[in-house]
Structure formats: structure tokens, C-alpha cells
Amino acid sequence: MQAQEIAVNNLARRPWLTRTVSTRETSDPLTDAFKEVGRAVRFERNSEIQADGEPADYFYQVVSGAVRTYKVLDDGRRQISAFHLPGDVIELEASRNHRFSAETIAPSVIRVAKRSAIVALAERRPELANEIWRRTANDLQSAQEHMLLLGRKNAEERVASFLLEMADRSSTEGGVELPMSRQDIADYLGLTIETVSRSLTLLEGTSAIDRSGNRRIRLRNRSALQRLNG
Amino acid sequence: MQAQEIAVNNLARRPWLTRTVSTRETSDPLTDAFKEVGRAVRFERNSEIQADGEPADYFYQVVSGAVRTYKVLDDGRRQISAFHLPGDVIELEASRNHRFSAETIAPSVIRVAKRSAIVALAERRPELANEIWRRTANDLQSAQEHMLLLGRKNAEERVASFLLEMADRSSTEGGVELPMSRQDIADYLGLTIETVSRSLTLLEGTSAIDRSGNRRIRLRNRSALQRLNG
DNA sequence: CGGCCCGTTGAGTTGTGTCAAATGTTGTGG
DNA sequence: CCACAACATTTGACACAACTCAACGGGCCG
Numbered sequence: 001m002q003a004q005e006i007a008v009n010n011l012a013r014r015p016w017l018t019r020t021v022s023t024r025e026t027s028d029p030l031t032d033a034f035k036e037v038g039r040a041v042r043f044e045r046n047s048e049i050q051a052d053g054e055p056a057d058y059f060y061q062v063v064s065g066a067v068r069t070y071k072v073l074d075d076g077r078r079q080i081s082a083f084h085l086p087g088d089v090i091e092l093e094a095s096r097n098h099r100f101s102a103e104t105i106a107p108s109v110i111r112v113a114k115r116s117a118i119v120a121l122a123e124r125r126p127e128l129a130n131e132i133w134r135r136t137a138n139d140l141q142s143a144q145e146h147m148l149l150l151g152r153k154n155a156e157e158r159v160a161s162f163l164l165e166m167a168d169r170s171s172t173e174g175g176v177e178l179p180m181s182r183q184d185i186a187d188y189l190g191l192t193i194e195t196v197s198r199s200l201t202l203l204e205g206t207s208a209i210d211r212s213g214n215r216r217i218r219l220r221n222r223s224a225l226q227r228l229n230g
Numbered sequence: 231m232q233a234q235e236i237a238v239n240n241l242a243r244r245p246w247l248t249r250t251v252s253t254r255e256t257s258d259p260l261t262d263a264f265k266e267v268g269r270a271v272r273f274e275r276n277s278e279i280q281a282d283g284e285p286a287d288y289f290y291q292v293v294s295g296a297v298r299t300y301k302v303l304d305d306g307r308r309q310i311s312a313f314h315l316p317g318d319v320i321e322l323e324a325s326r327n328h329r330f331s332a333e334t335i336a337p338s339v340i341r342v343a344k345r346s347a348i349v350a351l352a353e354r355r356p357e358l359a360n361e362i363w364r365r366t367a368n369d370l371q372s373a374q375e376h377m378l379l380l381g382r383k384n385a386e387e388r389v390a391s392f393l394l395e396m397a398d399r400s401s402t403e404g405g406v407e408l409p410m411s412r413q414d415i416a417d418y419l420g421l422t423i424e425t426v427s428r429s430l431t432l433l434e435g436t437s438a439i440d441r442s443g444n445r446r447i448r449l450r451n452r453s454a455l456q457r458l459n460g
Numbered sequence: 461c462g463g464c465c466c467g468t469t470g471a472g473t474t475g476t477g478t479c480a481a482a483t484g485t486t487g488t489g490g
Numbered sequence: 491c492c493a494c495a496a497c498a499t500t501t502g503a504c505a506c507a508a509c510t511c512a513a514c515g516g517g518c519c520g
Contacts, residue, residue: 071378073460079378091367119360126353133363136370137321143373148301148309150380151420155476182499190381195476197500214485214499230303385508412467425508427468444467444517466517473510478503485498490491 029128030089030135033121034061038113045107048100055094057115062088065108066179069101070187080188082142083180085169089135091115105180150190153230158189159199160228163209167219175210175218182214259358260319260365263351264291268343275337278330285324287345292318295338296409299331300417310418312372313410315399319365321345336409380420383460388419389429390458393439397449405448412444 040063043049049067051058060067067084069092083105084090092102104110122129149161162185166176178185182193189196200217203209208225210218219225270293273279279297281288290297297314299322313335314320320332334340352359379388392415396406408415412423419426430447433439438455440448449455 069374071374073378073382075460077382077460079381081374081377122359123356126359129352129356129359129363130349133359133366136363136366140366140370140373143370143377144299144301144311147311147373147377147380148303150377151309151417152303152307187381192477193499194478194501198476201500230305230307422509423467424469424510428508431468462520464517464519466515468513468515470513471511473508475507475509476505477507478505480504481500481502483498483500485496487496488494490493 029125029131030118031061031087033118033125033128034059034089034111034113037117037121038111040109040111043104043108043110045104047104049090049092049102049104049110050100051112051114057091057093059113059115059118060090060092060102061111061113062086062090063109063111065110066105067108067110068103068105068180068184068188070103071101078187079190080184081146082139083166083184083188091136105184148230155189155191155195155199156202157228157230158191159185159196160203160208160225161230162189163203163217163219164222164225164229175212175216178215178217259355259361260348261291261317263348263355263358264289264319264341264343267347267351268341270339270341273334273338273340275334277334279320279322279332279334279340280330281342281344287321287323289343289345289348290320290322290332291341291343292316292320293339293341295340296335297332297338297340298335298410298414298418300333301331308417309420310414311376312369313396313414313418321366335411335414378460385419385421385425385429386432387458387460388421389415389426390433390438390455391460392419393433393447393449394452394455394459405446408445408447 038059038061041051043065049060062084064086066086067088067090068080069082069084069090070078070080072078090102095101118128118132122132149158153161163176166178170176180188182196186193186196191199200209200211203225204211206221206224208219208221210220212218268289268291271281273295279290292314294316296316297318297320298310299312299314299320300308300310302308314332322332348358348362352362379391383391393406396408400406410418412426416423416426421429430439430441433455434441436451436454438449438451440450442448
């Protein structure tokens with residue numbers, strides 16, 4: 001039973017591995033559509049998300065795990081535009097230039113559906129079309145919020161905003177279990193890993209947060225973080 | 231005829247005042263919908279865009295002029311998320327927190343339509359629903375590109391990218407006529423006006439651009455700018 | 461002509477990046 | 491279960507790109 005115990009421990013420390021769509025959301029038209037015309041694919045950690053086969057546009061829905069979407073400059077500078085958790089939908093284009101712009105952060109199950117299939121369904125179901133648009137508009141709102149962070153917030157404010165965002169999105173109370181590395185956080189916040197680390201140390205120094213393990217963070221003083229959030 | 235001459239000169243130097251939707255695009259489902267259920271409103275320079283009357287969500291289409299959308303922090307730091315030129319559609323929510331997040335940059339004519347009216351039309355017209363979504367997805371793509379700029383590009387690269395973007399979006403060949411102030415550019419690029427100014431001087435020094443008047447810029451060496459664009 | 465606004469230039473400061481080393485964590489094979 | 495390797499994170503010292511504050515210049519309008 002030793003092996004069993006270890007497995008349980010690992011899961012306890014990695015809640016995002018088991019949290020799935022069904023446990024978090026009631027069904028919605030897009031999730032339903034994915035179940036109809038999509039298929040579930042399992043991905044390793046750090047694998048590029050793609051549908052094998054001919055180049056075409058796809059929709060992806062995170063079932064379990066976590067995903068980063070990003071853009072890179074020629075010299076390798078990377079900007080992560082969003083993290084995607086279970087339930088989130090990613091729309092990827094079969095782009096000519098940058099072939100991959102989505103990767104798993106943790107072992108993940110992703111439902112994959114051809115864009116054309118979803119679009120065909122949406123033509124016949126206004127509430128599906130509406131749901132797709134609603135989600136895209138939400139993503140746009142988040143992007144606008146993130147541009148404010150990237151363009152106008154300092155390092156400490158960025159990290160505080162990030163922690164609040166992740167806490168809001170995760171179901172666990174009090175603490176956040178971060179599925180991504182410091183490098184991912186840095187590339188999301190437009191900083192370096194060193195600056196992220198220093199900012200965390202700073203926040204810990206003012207008792208705004210507690211750290212138990214690199215990726216488990218407890219928000220001890222939310223209002224202090226909110227103040228930094230702007 | 232002196233007054234007439236001055237007016238003509240002014241127009242010649244401010245092409246965005248006369249460039250309208252009809253001269254740039256063939257009709258599309260959303261523009262058609264605006265003509266059906268929207269009304270045109272004239273705004274002064276630097277006015278907050280809003281539909282008067284009860285709080286509700288609206289769509290706006292720029293007919294002539296130019297608009298900035300933005301977010302601000304409590305202490306006044308501002309991030310412009312996009313500039314909108316004739317033909318572009320802005321979706322604004324009757325937000326509880328920040329009441330105004332769109333302002334005209336130049337005297338503008340804006341078509342205003344209630345969100346519910348457009349949505350109702352879209353329920354009956356799949357190609358309209360599709361067009362709305364297509365535009366939102368395009369905005370999201372632009373936002374992702376802009377996050378890369380804000381998070382990972384240096385000042386000179388940001389300004390170069392900005393000039394290329396504006397040149398691509400304006401119909402005039404060779405040169406760009408910028409409708410916005412240096413402060414607007416700075417708040418779009420996540421810089422200060424001084425840094426924008428210095429970057430322009432730098433680009434001029436390397437013969438990448440020419441300046442004739444503060445807001446008229448000629449791209450003399452596009453490939454040099456492209457290289458900075460990444 | 462004079463005042464005002466906007467943009468540019470200059471000098472000095474500072475927050476974040478860079479480079480390097482130390483420490484902690486995770487995974488693997490014996 | 492331990493020992494070691496490989497990797498991730500933190501900490502430190504220093505450099506530099508962009509910011510701040512200030513002065514100057516030019517165009518526009520009354």
C-alpha cells in the first residue's frame with residue numbers, strides 16, 4: 001500500500017490534477033458541443049498542444065491540468081498571455097508563423113474539436129454562438145486588465161495581482177496551489193524570475209502571504225494585496 | 231475665401247477627419263446592423279463616449295475620427311488598450327466601477343446601438359453573429375500581440391511596432407498621420423512621453439523615419455522597423 | 461504680440477535586469 | 491530508503507534602461 005499512499009500524497013499536493021470541468025461548472029452550450037464533436041486527448045507536462053493530422057483550426061477545452069498560451073519574439077523573449085484551467089476554452093489558429101502557442105503546464109486532458117465543426121453547430125444554435133462570443137469577450141476583458149498590469153504596474157503590484165487572480169480562479173480556500181513554474185509566472189507578468197522571487201519575499205516580509213513549499217501560497221492579508229492590485 | 235483655404239489646409243493635414251467607413255470597407259453584416267438599429271452621434275475631441283439615458287450596454291462604431299479605450303488605476307496611471315479608427319467597433323459595458331473607458335481623440339462621429347438590439351438581430355442572422363464574434367476574436371489577437379509588446383519589448387521596439395501598426399491601419403501611403411498626442415502614445419505603449427520622444431529621435435537618427443510636424447511621420451526604412459518589431 | 465500647450469532635450473535617480481553563487485526541491489537508480 | 495544528479499528557486503552585487511524633474515523651444519490661438 002506504500003505506492004498507493006505516495007500517489008495520494010502527490011494528488012493532495014496537486015489539486016489541479018483532479019479538479020475537472022464537471023466538478024466546477026454546470027453544463028453550458030459550448031461544453032456540450034465539445035462533448036458532441038470533440039475527443040479527449042491526454043498530454044504530458046510541457047507538451048505543445050496540437051491536433052495531429054492536417055493543419056486546420058481547432059478549439060481546445062481544458063478538462064484537467066493547466067495550459068499556457070503565449071507569443072515569442074525571434075530572439076526567444078516570451079510573453080504568456082493567459083493561463084487556462086479546467087473548463088477554459090482556447091481557440092488556436094493554424095498559424096503560418098508561430099506553429100505552437102499553447103503548451104501544457106501539467107499533465108492534462110484536453111478536449112479537441114475542429115473549429116469548423118463547432119462553427120457548424122453554432123449556426124444552428126444561437127445560444128451556442130452566444131456562449132462562444134461571451135467567452136471570447138471575457139478573454140478580451142481579461143486581456144485588457146492584463147495590459148494595465150503589464151504597462152503600468154510595478155513588480156510587487158504585478159505579483160500581488162497575480163496571486164489574487166489565481167486565488168479567485170482556484171476553488172481551494174485561503175491558499176493557492178500554483179501549477180506553473182517561476183519562469184512561467186515571470187513570462188506572464190513581464191518580469192524575470194529573480195524579480196518575481198524578490199517580490200514574493202517582499203510580500204512575505206509584510207505578512208501579506210505565507211509560503212509553504214515553492215508552489216503553495218497562502219494569502220494571509222487579502223486587503224493588503226487588493227491595495228496593491230489598484 | 232481665406233477661411234475656406236484654412237479649412238481645406240486643415241483637412242489636408244488631418245485625413246482621419248474625412249476618412250469614413252464607406253470609403254474604406256465594403257459593407258458587412260455588423261455595419262449593416264448598425265445602420266439599422268443605431269444612430270449617429272457627433273462628439274467633440276476628448277469627450278467620453280456614452281449613450282445618454284439609462285445605464286445599459288452599448289455597441290459603438292467609429293464612423294469618422296478616432297477613439298481610445300483604456301483602464302486606469304486608482305492613482306491615475308492609465309493604460310490605453312487600443313485605438314479605434316473608422317470602421318472599428320467598440321463594445322462597452324455599463325460597468326459599475328469605471329464609468330468611462332472610451333474617449334474620442336479627435337472630433338468624431340460614432341454610431342451607437344444598444345447591445346440588446348444588436349444581439350436580438352444576431353439571433354436571427356448567423357452571419358451577423360459570426361461577424362461580431364470574428365471581430366471580438368480579432369481584438370483578442372491584437373491584445374495578445376500588444377501584451378507581447380508591453381511585457382517584453384524595449385522602448386525603441388515599442389515605438390517602431392506602434393508606427394508600423396498605425397501605418398498598416400491607415401490608408402495613406404508612405405507616411406502616418408497620428409491623430410493622438412504623445413501622452414496617448416505613451417499610455418498605449420506603457421512608457422512616458424519623454425521616452426517616446428527620445429525613441430522617435432533615435433529612430434530618426436538611424437534614418438528609419440522622417441518627421442515633418444509633430445504628428446506626421448514618414449517611414450523611410452520599413453525593414454529596419456520590421457527588424458525592431460521582432 | 462503674448463500666453464498656453466505640446467513636444468524635445470538634458471541631468472540625475474531608481475527599479476528591474478543581468479550575472480553569479482548558494483540553497484532547496486524533485487526525480488532516479490542503486 | 492538512501493544518495494546523488496538535475497533542476498528550480500532564492501539571494502547578492504552590480505549595471506543599465508527607463509523614469510523623474512527641470513528647462514527649453516516651437517506652434518497655435520486669442
